[in-house]
Amino acid sequence: xxxxxxxxxxxxxxxxxxxxxxxxxxxxxxxxxxxxxxxxxxxxxxxxxxxxxxxxxxxxxxxxxxxxxxxxxxxxxxxxxxxxxxxxxxxxxxxxxxxxxxxxxxxxxxxxxxxxxxxxxxxxxxxxxxxxxxxxxxxxxxxxxxxxxxxxxxxxxxxxxxxxxxxxxxxxxxxxxxxxxxxxxxxxxxxxxxxxxxxxxxxxxxxxxxxxxxxxxxxxxxxxxxxxxxxxxxxxxxxxxxxxxxxxxxxxxxxxxxxxxxxxxxxxxxxxxxxxxxxxxxxxxxxxxxxxxxxxxxxxxxxxxxxxxxxxxxxxxxxxxxxxxxxxxxxxxxxxx
Amino acid sequence: xxxxxxxxxxxxxxxxxxxxxxxxxxxxxxxxxxxxxxxxxxxxxxxxxxxxxxxxxxxxxxxxxxxxxxxxxxxxxxxxxxxxxxxxxxxxxxxxxxxxxxxxxxxxxxxxxxxxxxxxxxxxxxxxxxxxxxxxxxxxxxxxxxxxxxxxxxxxxxxxxxxxxxxxxxxxxxxxxxxxxxxxxxxxxxxxxxxxxxxxxxxxxxxxxxxxxxxxxxxxxxxxxxxxxxxxxxxxxxxxxxxxxxxxxxxxxxxxxxxxxxxxxxxxxxxxxxxxxx
Numbered sequence: 001x002x003x004x005x006x007x008x009x010x011x012x013x014x015x016x017x018x019x020x021x022x023x024x025x026x027x028x029x030x031x032x033x034x035x036x037x038x039x040x041x042x043x044x045x046x047x048x049x050x051x052x053x054x055x056x057x058x059x060x061x062x063x064x065x066x067x068x069x070x071x072x073x074x075x076x077x078x079x080x081x082x083x084x085x086x087x088x089x090x091x092x093x094x095x096x097x098x099x100x101x102x103x104x105x106x107x108x109x110x111x112x113x114x115x116x117x118x119x120x121x122x123x124x125x126x127x128x129x130x131x132x133x134x135x136x137x138x139x140x141x142x143x144x145x146x147x148x149x150x151x152x153x154x155x156x157x158x159x160x161x162x163x164x165x166x167x168x169x170x171x172x173x174x175x176x177x178x179x180x181x182x183x184x185x186x187x188x189x190x191x192x193x194x195x196x197x198x199x200x201x202x203x204x205x206x207x208x209x210x211x212x213x214x215x216x217x218x219x220x221x222x223x224x225x226x227x228x229x230x231x232x233x234x235x236x237x238x239x240x241x242x243x244x245x246x247x248x249x250x251x252x253x254x255x256x257x258x259x260x261x262x263x264x265x266x267x268x269x270x271x272x273x274x275x276x277x278x279x280x281x282x283x284x285x286x287x288x289x290x291x292x293x294x295x296x297x298x299x300x301x302x303x304x305x306x307x308x309x310x311x312x313x314x315x316x317x318x319x320x321x322x323x324x325x326x327x328x329x330x331x332x333x334x335x336x337x
Numbered sequence: 338x339x340x341x342x343x344x345x346x347x348x349x350x351x352x353x354x355x356x357x358x359x360x361x362x363x364x365x366x367x368x369x370x371x372x373x374x375x376x377x378x379x380x381x382x383x384x385x386x387x388x389x390x391x392x393x394x395x396x397x398x399x400x401x402x403x404x405x406x407x408x409x410x411x412x413x414x415x416x417x418x419x420x421x422x423x424x425x426x427x428x429x430x431x432x433x434x435x436x437x438x439x440x441x442x443x444x445x446x447x448x449x450x451x452x453x454x455x456x457x458x459x460x461x462x463x464x465x466x467x468x469x470x471x472x473x474x475x476x477x478x479x480x481x482x483x484x485x486x487x488x489x490x491x492x493x494x495x496x497x498x499x500x501x502x503x504x505x506x507x508x509x510x511x512x513x514x515x516x517x518x519x520x521x522x523x524x525x526x527x528x529x530x531x532x533x534x535x536x537x538x539x540x541x542x543x544x545x546x547x548x549x550x551x552x553x554x555x556x557x558x559x560x561x562x563x564x565x566x567x568x569x570x571x572x573x574x575x576x577x578x579x580x581x582x583x584x585x586x587x588x589x590x591x592x593x594x595x596x597x598x599x600x601x602x603x604x605x606x607x608x609x610x611x612x613x614x615x
Contacts, residue, residue, distance in 0.1 A: 175472035185454040194440035
């Protein structure tokens with residue numbers, strides 16, 4: 001495998017895992033209105049879960065790293081467990097935001113959770129090997145040649161994205177998406193209609209958390225390592241920027257935003273020449289551009305590149321006149337921007 | 338706009354059993370409020386309010402600003418908890434039930450300032466309100482559209498009929514954020530009707546409506562009452578109260594100071610004083 005081919009593989013795996021995470025966060029923030037600035041925690045929970053369920057006992061490899069559990073489960077089982085733990089952590093984070101506080105305060109609470117989580121995990125070496133993190137996390141295709149194994153991994157991530165997209169559409173589109181968007185717009189009014197806001201919110205954060213968990217697991221298995229440096233709070237802000245730029249509440253817009261931000265932008269800055277007098281400036285430039293983009297879009301085009309789609313319902317008379325093909329989405333004709 | 342459509346179109350189909358209850362059931366109130374108190378620090382916004390509402394009636398609550406009308410309604414709906422007192426709905430104690438549980442039992446409210454879902458279209462605002470939709474169950478999520486399409490189509494039909502009855506059929510696919518104040522108010526009321534409530538609590542529904550719309554809404558409330566819907570209405574427009582309410586409560590300083598028919602209340606000295614002094 002050539003260097004450029006490997007680079008493409010890395011980009012595609014990053015894109016796929018970022019897409020899963022961005023869809024999950026979009027469900028929570030863009031659709032349900034929960035400002036989950038601790039979203040990276042569920043990704044980390046998925047990554048660590050996969051690691052400790054697939055690495056085997058920590059006495060292996062000379063016992064150079066310490067961690068809990070230490071099972072050696074099949075890849076699929078470990079990924080499903082990562083999704084479950086992501087969902088559980090999502091719900092636990094969600095509980096902290098249930099107190100009826102404004103969305104900006106809710107975001108602040110979750111940001112603090114994110115900072116606390118990374119500090120706690122980094123401080124305890126016996127739990128998940130502290131700041132050094134976990135390495136030698138198994139790749140399911142490691143027995144294949146690198147050329148085949150890497151592309152097989154890309155195919156598997158692509159499959160996860162296709163499945164993930166259709167699963168996510170059940171929640172973001174159709175009646176469930178409608179109920180969640182109603183909650184986003186006015187949680188008191190939605191409670192006055194008989195909906196349990198607590199249930200809706202926690203469901204949204206469980207599903208979003210499961211997506212984050214799978215994303216983390218697939219990323220950790222590909223990279224082969226995971227440490228607190230990989231899940232700083234700014235990673236959530238990168239996903240948030242992708243959602244704001246692409247179009248909150250619009251699955252296609254979020255996908256485009258993820259491609260532009262997570263792949264094009266953050267990779268492009270790495271090709272800028274290093275300035276010897278300011279080491280680290282190039283890397284920081286990526287985050288600076290992200291911040292500027294977020295502020296610019298919130299000012300100039302808060303709906304993002306693609307607006308949230310508006311379903312168009314035909315009146316009973318129109319339905320009788322409509323062609324059979326129009327009934328593909330029930331009484332809903334093509335969405336309008 | 339015409340309001341000569343069938344009652345079922347107006348209400349979204351309030352059940353006939355509700356009508357029977359309305360016709361026969363006097364002495365068994367649908368709502369019973371006993372000694373309701375709401376205290377904020379040293380201020381008693383609602384101070385020992387007690388009243389009963391019979392099924393199939395429209396009860397008006399009037400009074401000067403700050404009388405405690407909206408606070409009382411807020412507690413009855415479950416939006417806020419009372420400091421003390423008891424609220425019974427349909428014979429059940431609902432004092433400590435959250436708002437969404439009361440709404441599921443048919444105790445539904447609108448807000449003083451119309452609250453619509455701005456990001457949804459007008460018709461989506463109505464569709465989303467229908468309770469117990471198959472599409473929102475775990476099975477509905479798993480099985481997909483085939484499982485709930487028929488029900489969804491019927492809900493869309495109902496919503497369209499209701500919007501046309503309110504003269505808003507053409508606005509069905511407009512985003513709610515683009516609607517005028519009166520249209521938002523109408524959407525909020527239609528949304529509650531989609532829920533087929535047993536008791537509707539409405540807070541100043543005529544606020545911001547022009548006289549033509551006000552009269553149209555009065556007609557709608559009267560038609561709903563004829564079908565058995567019970568309405569508790571806070572309203573400053575006394576002409577409206579006189580035209581549609583069978584019973585009127587006057588609140589001032591957190592208490593009910595008088596009750597009866599509007600024509601009689603207009604002549605009562607304490608009511609006049611409350612409006613002048615209160």
